[in-house]
Amino acid sequence: MKAPGVRWLMPPMRMDEGQVPELQARRTRYALQSEQSEDVALLAGLKPLICREVSWGEAQERAEFFQQRGLCAQLRRAAPAPSTAWLLAGRSEAAVQEASELLASAPQEPRGRQRLGSLLGYPPCCVRAHVEGAEDEAERMAQIAARTQGPGEPWLNVLDPSIFRLLSWEPCSFQCALSFTYAQRLEGLLRPHFRPFLQRLRESLSSARLYLSPQVQLSLEGEPWDDEFLPRYVLPTARDRDPSSPLDPQDERAVARALQEVRATQKIGSEAGCLLLDGAPWARGFLVRFRA
Ligand SMILES: [Zn+2]
DSSP states (O other): OOOOOOOBOSOOOOOOGGGOGGGTOOOOOOSSOHHHHHHHHHHTTSSSEEEEEEEHHHHHHHHHHHHTTTOEEEEEEOTTOTTEEEEEEESOHHHHHHHHHHHHHOTTSHHHHHHHHHHTTOOHHHHHHHHHSOSSHHHHHHHHHHTOOSOBOGGGOOOSTTSOOSOSSOOSSTTOHHHHHHHHHHHHHHHHHHHHHHHHHHHHHTSEEEESSSSOEEEEEEEEETTEEEEEEEEEGGGGSOTTOOOOHHHHHHHHHHHHHHHTOSOEEEETTEEEETTEEEEEOEEEOBOO
């Protein structure tokens, strides 16, 4: 489902689109992908089961990878997209089988989703929040931000789906204790092999995030002041994406517009799901801070 675009509340400032070459730049070389970190969690016993959509071409090879390491793996053709398959892999054959049946029978039904989340080892608080949460991704992220009091944990920052993440799920809040414990353990396993990459990513994820849509986000450094935020400098969040995840032209224009307007702003506030630039209503969205 295509995510809705940005809901602006103010006409744009005059903008010269040629002035933001940094939109295409990617400043981080990806030494590791999110799926690979999930594989490590499964093999190390941090996670009981994984379930992921893979292309049918690579499905067999992926299943064998886990079978050769003593795990059970199963492939199930993904119904609306026959060129892809669900890859399930885990320690317990019964859990793999049950998850596979849930995917086939009632994947959208709340009880089925809750059970699948629990088989996958997601924290119960996060599963509940996800099942009861909004269907729309942007609204769900606003709900997670609203449950976060004070700065969130950088490794729980899953706001941009194309930036590396340690969590395979959406946390109930950016301070969820169970999600944080998992992320810390997984980071500990990966750190000896990927220290500079993880350091770089954690640093990026600790910037304050201005969220307008899943694709349109800005990363900010600055100072909180009462209920407002005084930005010192602002970058497009997409700069920390994997180089193979570009923005589409429409989102790129929206990021350029947001960047230009926030750079011309002294303070960012928010009121009832709406961001205010220097006190004036600007766009639907939210700002969330993370711990340094
Ligand atoms: Zn939670």
